[in-house]
Amino acid sequence: MTEDADRHAQKMAKKKAARDKIMATKTDQKGLIIVHTGKGKGKSSAAFGMIFRCIAHDMKCAVVQFIKGGMSTGERDLILAQFTDICSFHTMGEGFTWETQDKTRDTEMAQAAWAKAKELIRDPSNTMVLLDEINIAIRYDYVNISEVVQFLTEEKPPMTHVVLTGRNAHDDLVAIADLVTEMELVKHPFRSGIKAQIGVEY
Numbered sequence: 001m002t003e004d005a006d007r008h009a010q011k012m013a014k015k016k017a018a019r020d021k022i023m024a025t026k027t028d029q030k031g032l033i034i035v036h037t038g039k040g041k042g043k044s045s046a047a048f049g050m051i052f053r054c055i056a057h058d059m060k061c062a063v064v065q066f067i068k069g070g071m072s073t074g075e076r077d078l079i080l081a082q083f084t085d086i087c088s089f090h091t092m093g094e095g096f097t098w099e100t101q102d103k104t105r106d107t108e109m110a111q112a113a114w115a116k117a118k119e120l121i122r123d124p125s126n127t128m129v130l131l132d133e134i135n136i137a138i139r140y141d142y143v144n145i146s147e148v149v150q151f152l153t154e155e156k157p158p159m160t161h162v163v164l165t166g167r168n169a170h171d172d173l174v175a176i177a178d179l180v181t182e183m184e185l186v187k188h189p190f191r192s193g194i195k196a197q198i199g200v201e202y
Contacts, residue, residue, distance in 0.1 A: 031160040032178040033152055037135060037169035040183030041201075047130050047163045048075045055083050059127040062120040066113045066143075067093040067133035067166075073202040090116050093133070103140075110142030121156055128161040135166025138173070145170045152176060 034050075036043035052075075054061040063079070068091065079089045092113030093106075114137075120129045137143045149172050156162060164173065174180050196202060 029159070030178070031156060031158055031162070033156070033176060034161060034163045035135075035169050035173060035177045035180045036163065036165045036183065037167060037174075037180070038183035038185070039167060040185040041188060042183050043165040043167075044075075044132050046181070046183075047132065047165050050128060050161075050163060051075075051079075051087060051130055054128050055079075055087055058086065060086055060125050061128040061130070062088045062126050063090065063130045063132060064113050064117045064120065064134075065091045065093055065132045066110055066137045069093055071202070074199065088120065090120075092116060106140070107142045110137040113137070114143045114148075118151060118155070121151075121160060121162055124157040124160065126160060128163065130163045131165070133166040134164050135169045135173070137166075138170050139166075139168050145172050149173065149176055 034047075036047055048063075051061050051063060065076075076089060076091065079087050090113070093109055114134075117129065117131050117134070120126055134143065134148075138145050138148065152162060153176055164177075169180070190196070
């Protein structure tokens with residue numbers, strides 16, 4: 001080895017030893033409450049990545065979409081076409097609030113979605129349940145945050161993972177979550193006049 005390569009190898013060996021020591025202490029397992037929030041793109045995309053991991057590992061899972069309507073998306077179409085035996089998919093919303101313009105109807109739909117979500121979470125055979133855009137429903141008071149927090153802390157089965165997406169996650173939800181990721185917006189093509197595109201946004 002050259003001197004630089006030898007120094008690098010020694011440095012990496014020390015890092016590995018330190019990392020192995022840390023990893024040896026991480027032995028617990030539990031069902032996680034996972035929140036994806038922030039103004040940046042990728043909240044639902046990252047959540048669906050976890051759903052597809054569950055599918056790949058033959059682990060039963062479920063999706064409830066709170067806001068998005070019945071428009072075709074790649075994730076929804078693929079799951080409905082090929083994976084309904086392992087992943088149940090429920091599109092309960094009728095579109096974004098500025099499209100529906102009917103708070104009473106939006107509230108009714110969000111409440112129905114929350115009822116379905118509780119049913120799916122209570123089922124211990126579901127390894128993961130994705131509540132897509134529930135943060136929006138909570139923000140507009142379609143779903144009560146106190147009820148969500150109480151349910152997740154008191155009724156969620158201990159090994160069930162629940163993923164909650166959408167901008168402006170409520171502070172009370174962040175407080176009980178095990179994993180919170182805030183997507184930061186740096187640049188977005190929409191600001192340059194580029195519309196949402198298949199394969200990227202849906």
